[in-house]
Amino acid sequence: MFDTLINFIIEQFAALHGHVFETGVLPVVHALGLGGYAEQAFDGTEFFLIGAVEVTVLAMVLGAIEKWVPLEAQTDERAKRVDVIYTLLHRLGFVPLLMFLLLVPLVDTLDGAMRMNDIIPWKLEDALPFLNSSPWLSFLFYVIFLDFVAYWLHRAQHQLNPWWALHSLHHSQRQMSFWSDDRNHLLDDFAVDGVFALVALLIGVAPAQFVTIVIATRVVESLSHANLKLSFGRIGEYLLVSPRFHRNHHGIGVGHEGKARGVNFAVLFPIWDVIFRTANFENSYPPTGIRDQLDGEEYGRGFWAQQWLGLQRLAHACFGSRESRMKTR
């Protein structure tokens, strides 16, 4: 019964995907002389449709729960609207498309040069051949490995001053909600995606597999930013990043300070914070934001202002006086 329902949904989605692609996207792709990218456009159409469904479901479910039992009152509607823009730009594929166009030529050039020197990139299946016959296990291994990489990337975003100058935009939301996950500076996105693209190349993640991983994990990431007083219980808190766990990461005075310049860097699995001693399981639900916002530091109200101020902070962090570089903390 459940299988039949799932198959029915998959069939209907495939039919919709095929229809939208054939009648709407493919003619445009060919009219633009970009027929060579038909397969990428096909995957892009799927990414867009899944994103549209995902955002709609998240808005209906998490949006309703946030309204029903909010952790804190949400009074800044404009700030939330800007987060909605970030979410739509990311999840409907515009930012990923930009990153794809920028990164794929770089990665392919590097990969092609390696082949001409008889270097064929290694893949996880070389070490673990049984993954060839088990896509789910293969998927799980890649998710765990990429989450490990994400943990260290996230620590670098906080510990390297120029990167923090950009990443601080993500932390400047004072009233966090499930819309806040994609509130990032575009250069921050580029840096993170660039590292992930290189890692994917080095461990042999197929592009389609990578997209699946992104789609599957970002639901958890939306939930972890939700304006909810929600923990996953004594054991669950160690298994998956919860809204309570991630709120400590965004907390003023908790999330961006101390020896490691913060706590709870894990994106999916808190175990990395436990292993590397950056976990904070306090049940405190602190106010979110960055300490200097309390002193009036501006991170921008609208999308473009936020992007521009991020560039200014980056310039200060790279080329400013020692005093101004310190100020970016």
Place this chain on the structure above:
Amino acid sequence: MNFCLSKPIVILGLAAVFNMYSTPSSAEVVIVLNSGEGTVSLIDKATMVETKRFPVGKEPHHLMATPDDRYLIVANATSNDMVFLDPLTGEVKRRLDKISDPYQIGFSPDKKWFVSVSLRLDRIDIYNGADFSLIKRLPAPKAPSHVGFNSDSSLAFITLQDSNELAAFDLNTQSLKWKMPVGKMPAGVWLTPDDKYALIGMTGEDYVQVIDWRTQKTVKKITTGKGAHNFLPMGDGNRLLVSNRVSNTVNIIDQSTLAVIDTISVPGGPDCMELTKDGKQLWVTSRWIKKVTIIDMVTKKIIKQIPVGKSPHGIYFANHAARK
């Protein structure tokens, strides 16, 4: 209570395992590569039902039988490997690693050379056809797509999808012999039976370009449906099928007159094809709708569409029409 439940669960489990690993040995099997999800679908040709789907590697696009028909080679582009299947049952026999980004593959008619085309990385690799040892790796910008050979196996013709060219590589010296401009987004390559012309499917246009490859001159453009892509001979030494991915049609070309003699409607982005030995059924991968479409070649109507995995591409069955 536990005992009562465990027994049927064990039986169901065993049945599921048996189902996963068994394919009736007498059944004729159709093998389909689901390039978007890295799996192979096995379809019972008689009942037209998918009986099994199993992972094979990342981005399996094209397949072809070895010259002795003992194996069916599946080229996994992103896995950088090739998997050898039993062409009759689809069973995995072995995996050959360190084959760089194999997208389209082909044996020269004399079986001496095996050419692997790397679309993403602008390379072609020439291997020893007997043992798959790498002879030479050559740059082939941009986006080498499909490969064909002349009858004496001296040249490999490669379409360059993004630079809109046809390239001829000398297999004996393993070097580029010439390149010539063609229409937009060239894909499939087919050499006419008299070895006189190279036919090129223009996926960015609505024609097949006919090239006298000895003089590198275009002698004709055969108007087809939009998105002319790949070829399959019908086994009589004359008629040739071409799939048109955008117009959702398949044309039949008469190679003696170089003209389209029939058009068949095939929905969902028709791509690779396989024709039964008796010429009665055409099986086509419908790329955009996750289906294999079966056409009755007498009535030219759809017999059935079979759901398979994402982005089905290569298709094969053993009892097919002759490749001529």
